[in-house]
Amino acid sequence: MRYWQNLRSRCMSLFLMIVGLALLGQSGAAASTRVYLVEIDGAITPVVASYVDRALRQAADQGAEAVVIQLDTPGGLSSAMDEIIQDILQSPVPVIVYVAPEGARAASAGVFITYAAHIAAMAPATNIGSASPVLIGQDGQAAQPDDTMQRKVVNDAVAKIRSLAERRGRNADWAEQAVREAVNISAEQAVAQNVVDLVAPSLPALLDAVDGRTVTTSAGQVTLRTRAAEVVPIQMTLIERFFQVLSxxxxxxxxxxxxxxxxxxxxxxxxxxxxxxxxxxxxxxxxxxxxxxxxxxxxxxxxxxxxxxxxxxxxxxxxxxxxxxxxxxxxxxxxxxxxxxxxxxxxxxxxxxxxxxxxxxxxxxxxxxxxxxxxxRRPQTGKEALLGARAVVRRTLDPEGMVFVEGELWRARSLAGTIPAGRTVRVVGVEGLVLLVEPASEEEPAVRVRRLAGDVRRWRPLGALFRRG
Known part of the structure; x- marks a missing residue:
């Protein structure tokens, strides 16, 4: 009897151990589930394309459950858009494009990126549309191509977005309208017209809503396990941020x-x-x-x-x-x-x-x-500084003599006949080392002297301001 009691006790202990290990394994798996978050807020540029490529490769290397691209963009360069689309299509990790937060938009290139995603979602009060291609000429202006070229460009964009729509099972007709007619719709209209898969008010609500969905990636079919998953933001590096600012x-x-x-x-x-x-x-x-x-x-x-x-x-x-x-x-x-x-x-x-x-x-x-x-400004040095100055005759000017001016004796020539010693004269010109003078009038205003002195100066280049010495 005691044998059977011991056996039953041992079996019960073994059962409880197995159940405990199973529960521990499940909790460990849930704790290890990670979803990577990539935030795009602004124009689609080559820097953004490089950032998305790095994030998707990192998610694949780390075995992430999914990558969420939170998108708010007015559009951008088609070359950068093409790189992002190629990265999404080739990613073994499911990519969820989430147009958020409220008030965000996915315009132009953003429409193509949203259509390329394995799952497309939008937050309330967001919009999507206006995907018409615009040609830029060599001068940077919006070019006006001929009808044939315009049809080629538009048809190429239509073919690209229809192929994405058919691959993801979304509304291809509306996608063509967005390219040809630049139409826009709200988040609720997008869900009703099968443009996106769902509307989610927040990122946790989005992860709960997509849990259990099966998508097809480059690695095959994947069933998402995103409920209560750890969200790991992938930030731009300092170099990426620097060049994004430059863009x-x-x-x-x-x-x-x-x-x-x-x-x-x-x-x-x-x-x-x-x-x-x-x-x-x-x-x-x-x-x-x-x-x-x-x-x-x-x-x-x-x-x-x-x-x-x-x-x-x-x-x-x-x-x-x-x-x-x-x-x-x-x-x-x-x-x-x-x-x-x-x-x-x-x-x-x-x-x-x-x-x-x-x-x-x-x-x-x-x-x-x-x-x-x-x-x-009147010159303070050189011969030009003597123009208009007053001098005192020291030796009679007949017509040449000596005058005392600015503390120095100068040779001078009178332009008004003989001028006796002791008279005051005014310098009106310079010839070599000889001053040209004429009698000074006491009533003559000083302003005229300054103006006469300034009349003979020449306008010099702007570079004189910067010359040193």
Missing amino acids: DPNVAYILLSLGMLGLFFELANPGSILPGVLGGILLLLGLYALGTLDVNWAGVLLMGFAFLLFLIDLYVPTHGVLTIGGIVSFALGSLLLLQSPASPAFQLSRAVVIAVTATIAGVFLLLVYLVARAHA
Whole structure:
């Protein structure tokens, strides 16, 4: 009897151990389930494409359950969009595109990326649409191609988005409308028309809703286990963040302007070194940023021509005319850059353009003012400083003699006949080492003397301001 009691006790213990190990294994599996989160907020650029590619490869290497791309974009470059779509289609890890947070949008390139996802979801109060392709000419302007070229571009985009829709079982007809007619719909309408799979108010709600769904990836069919999964954000690296900031057209415009300004001051005062080094670095960074965007290069050339005019005005006495022309050229170039991109994702801020143009104009107008003020000041040294000065005759001028002026004895020649010693005369000219004088009138205003002295001076180039020594 005791034997059977011991056997039953042992069996019960073994059963409880097996159940405990099973529960422990399940909890461990749940704890190890990870979903990677990628956030795209802004234009689709080559930096964003590189970021998504790195995140998907990392998720595959770490055995993530899924990757959620939280998307809020007005569109971007088609080349970067194509790279992201290819990465999603080739990913062995399920990719969920989630248009969020509330108020976000998936426009233009964002529509294609959403259609490429294994699961497409949207938050309430979001919208999707406007996927019409826009051709950009070599000058950065929205090009107006002929009908044949336009049909080729549109048909290519339609074929691409219809193939994505058919692959994911979504509404291909609406996708074609989004390309041909730039239509937009809300999140609720998108679900009703089978454009996206579901509406989720939050990321946890989204993961709960897609738990148990089966999708087909490049590795085969995968059943999602995302309920209560750990969300692991994948952030951009410092380098990616830096170059993403550079891809902002406003930042590129400011860098380009500051770079040109730094080079101007280096050329105006050779040997300063620091303005030249900083200007060169900023200019190269600005040109790199512009190279990743669809910009109007005519606007860039006008801005460069403006600084060329500023530089020429250093060495040519134009009374500031070239400076005024440079300011006009810079303003026109800025306006062309403002209007050049067809996509709103790459438009310059009007406030930034006005602020930078006003700053550049203020700097060079101040330089012109300083030059004008320097020229209006009476010379303090040299022969020019003697013009208009009063002198006392020490040896009778008949017509030549000696005069005492500014603490020195000078040879002088009278232009008004004989002038006896002791008389006061005024210097009206200099010939070599001989002063030309005439009798001074006590009633003659000093202003006329200063004006006469200033009349013989010449306007000097702007570069005189920067010369040292």
